[in-house]
Amino acid sequence: MLLPKGGVNWKSAKARLPPSRAVWYFLTRTRFLLFVAVAGIIILLWRGLSGTAGEMQKFYCWGPAKSPMDMSANEQAQWNSHLQTPVIFNHHAPVEINSTTIQRVDLNPIVSTRKALANEERVLILTPLRDASPYIEQHFDLLSGLTYPHHQIDLAFLVGDSTDDTLAVLAMELERVQTRTDQIPFNSAMIVEKDFGVIVGQSVEERHGFAAQGPRRKAMGKARNYLLSTALKAEHSWVYWRDVDIKDSPSKIIEDFIAHDRDVLVPNVWFHRYKEENGKLVDIEGRFDYNSWQESETGLKLASTLDKDVVLAEGYKEYKTDRTYMAKMGDWRNNKDDEIPLDGIGGVNILVKADVHRSGINFPCYAFENQAETEGFAKMAKRAGYGVYGLPNYVVWHIDTEEKPGNA
């Protein structure tokens, strides 16, 4: 130490130091000792905690507390265990498809449920026509009255082998309905033309002789299948087959039928026949459709003896089946929701869940279990595990064809 010459000596320096008593006072009466103690504890605690897993986890994103050179093998393993890398196996990046010739159809959201109205499920109404011009206007009156929302209904017709003006009358009626400005027009309408070559005439006698039944039913099956395969689109949940010669039916029929939630459902089909008896006009309520039935032992035994290609028809003395006919049951005055299971059905009015058709259940134009067309359809649907039901008390009124039901 350099001391100034003469000015400051040891004695003067000592005089300026605090007296030993002042030092003692400073140490004991101020908080200096407390501060030292607290600082010591903190340093000890810090050193104790640093290096524990908890401390490393808390700060792991800043890296380890030590340089890797200073870490022991155990410390390195501990540190690395916090850095597991995620692995993607068989990763495929999404592809982008821009080609306009590639179409994607997702059938998964298309369901057929009791909540059809809420789900806005789409209904396709299919009607095969042949020499049907006298009935078309009535048909459209009834269609217009349907209460199911028309913007969720598509119409499709097959016109084939007609010699009358069916096509023109149909086209004009469609134009009339579809150009209305109210809620009546349907979402879309399609006319399919296809001639199959006339097999028999359409007159009642010609149509209903037994010999004509096989070829006639096969031809009808073909017409239905052509119409179905042309008109059924991915968006359809329900297919409603409705013949043109229905005279009257409840306007809520689609909702009523959907409420049953059945794969295949048909009503009873009756007709009015007015006759004069003793000067009074009497309404005879006739039973029309003998194609809706429950299979019998006799029917099964008979089928087992027949050639595979024979098509059975109901109500003819040639073949006795003893089947139980829905036409002979029921009454429109009783509970309309009563259900019975069926093995054969008629085609006047059928509601089908579209997936039944999509699964390949259609109208055989050949003998399937000795049945064709709608009866073959019912047999095929049941064989595939679908439920086929009839409503004996729910009546759809057919026109009176002035015929006896077969020879029954």
Ligand SMILES: *[C@@H]1O[C@H](CO)[C@@H](O)[C@H](O)[C@H]1NC(C)=O
């Ligand atoms: C598809 O089109 C988009 C937009 O034009 C474009 O960015 C993309 O590269 C195209 N993808 C392919 C696979 O061509």
